[in-house]
Amino acid sequence: MTAEKILVAQGGGPTAVINQSLVGVVLEARRHASVQRVYGARHGVRGIVNEDFVDLTQETSHNLELVAQTPSSALGSTRDKPDAKYCHEIFKVLQAHGITHFFYIGGNDSSDTVRIVAEEAAAANYGLRCIHIPKTIDNDLVENDHTPGFPSAARFVAQAFAGANLDNAALPGVYLGVVMGRHAGFLTAASALGKKFADDGPHLIYLPERVFELERFLADVKTMHERHGRCVIAVSEGIHDAAGTPILSRLAGDLERDAHGNVQLSGTGALADLLCEEIKNKLGIKRVRGDTFGYLQRSFIGCVSDVDQREAREVGEKAVQFAFHGDRDGSVAIKRRGFYSVDYELLPLAAVAGKTRVMEDEFITPEGTDVTDAFRMYLRPLLGSGMPDAFRLRPNRVAKVLKR
């Protein structure tokens, strides 16, 4: 039995449960007598090329369990997207440290990194087992029922809209919330899970899977505002026109041309503000408020799905089991079994790497501004237990005395 050395790293945007996967890897690897060291690379692939490692063999199980419950990437992350040369550097460092097993927790860019590193190792005839562990709040990995991190972010978005809807009902007007997700609308669509009563918001949902037309948007808002006396809207940051141009740059571009100047409008609040201005100016509605959920939706501490926690832990554990009991590299994928249970499979890296899933057509209504019951059935079990519920007073009207 050879002395095995594990390296684990975290890449891309942090999630509420990415540390569950990290700890799943570490604790499962430490169970193996043949494992000499479990290293963690700080700040993802950048930490690998910089040889910035911590020894997780010397961390207590107790603290690891506490870290598992802490959101964001405990090892640090990176936005570096390695090219072939960068991957070669990664491989040289793994080789120098005698790493035998490489686990990388991340999205589809990260899986592509794992794929290239695995190819480097094979070409050099160096024995390295490479496993990609899925993670992304965007839920845009192909071949996965869903990805760890998405359910907790979806829960935040659903709770945020459930609350915003109550606020908007108390002080009527238009409320617009911009949600993360440049290409996939899953997280924006999760806003629909905040609805309970038929007239609850969000009354309109705009997804990057559909073309956004400003005139139709304004007409939709007008209709809903007249119907309900108020309107709650969920908008994906990735909405775009028929040519694929993001609406933000189109609207901001117009303003720049109007002003003949270099007004800087880039920034996270701009899309919400610009759409609110359109509603105010074109529809003459006075109370129009826009929020951009920004980093809260992926980092807020204390809003997590227990199902997401459990599955994020399991993909980490399974990654180690696939690595030690299997005979090939791959990407761990979540497959749904029944309503509701999951199982895990090891897919070839090429099946996942660099591909982007978007929302299936069956999840979006024909008008394109709402989700279907199929989507609600899909998402609800992921949100986990203890979802807060909203209650209303019943309308026992009192007869008027003065103005009958």
Added chain:
Amino acid sequence: MTAEKILVAQGGGPTAVINQSLVGVVLEARRHASVQRVYGARHGVRGIVNEDFVDLTQETSHNLELVAQTPSSALGSTRDKPDAKYCHEIFKVLQAHGITHFFYIGGNDSSDTVRIVAEEAAAANYGLRCIHIPKTIDNDLVENDHTPGFPSAARFVAQAFAGANLDNAALPGVYLGVVMGRHAGFLTAASALGKKFADDGPHLIYLPERVFELERFLADVKTMHERHGRCVIAVSEGIHDAAGTPILSRLAGDLERDAHGNVQLSGTGALADLLCEEIKNKLGIKRVRGDTFGYLQRSFIGCVSDVDQREAREVGEKAVQFAFHGDRDGSVAIKRRGFYSVDYELLPLAAVAGKTRVMEDEFITPEGTDVTDAFRMYLRPLLGSGMPDAFRLRPNRVAKVLKR
């Protein structure tokens, strides 16, 4: 024993616990055999002048308890700030419906409304007991240790910054979060309660109680960014220059003059975006992200302080007890006793009405960019039980092989 008729209403911005106060009034009033009816006015004072009442005598205790746990104003709210004429209309309606007890849950504007209505009733020699019940996330009512609604909003802000700090540590750069509170900085200051380790953010806090100077702000950010390799900043929406001009209108104004146009920059995300632009342009820091917490901080469902819930319920109950066992109108106030317990007093309406509390000097450090331990001691018990906690991996560094 005369047949008594209660009217209760909710005014101003909704909070996470304002329905606790409503239900506190209703259930306590319904215990009295002399109480014939408990009415609720929909959408605050506007619902009163419109005679838009619901009969809460016909609501089940069970549903009332569920509504109590639901955020936002279940009766609906209003931004109307009644003048003397409006208050006269209110009084006429109360008189027409034979209302004997008027309870209004709201901030300092609402307490002023109660004061004027009480004067109208006295002038007309009409027997009306008027009680103001405190509520505001701004925590800006004088003579109150704190106000119901503030602790839950403060908890949201603390949790948001605890998470944003972890996110910023994983992907370093500058993160800036804009928090509600035009005149009082309590809610922005609550961001400090998200800190655990000495180098955690927020590293800088900007409050409306201190003059904001852009040059000093940039110098502060530069210093912190150099010290920690990153910087998390909490900014109150109400920051202003020495002349009292809000920074948002100053920065937006500059841009308008530069552009010789009518660029619309009003909107909730603008201040964060503008400050981020300044940091990017003047300090040359690349990764700068700004969030505006917006309505989430007061409406998010599922983030509540149990201490706040309890106290909000009690101010409602106490209001009815003061009304039935006392002999004067007034405003219910929270007084702190020991560490930590509270008691309730009935203050004269004029002692609270229309006045604004800001943060005490002892709560702000001499540099003006952080809070003191006195503030932490003040706020911590209000946040309640079960605050999420963040944990870190310990730094067991691995020796470098290639780059020693």
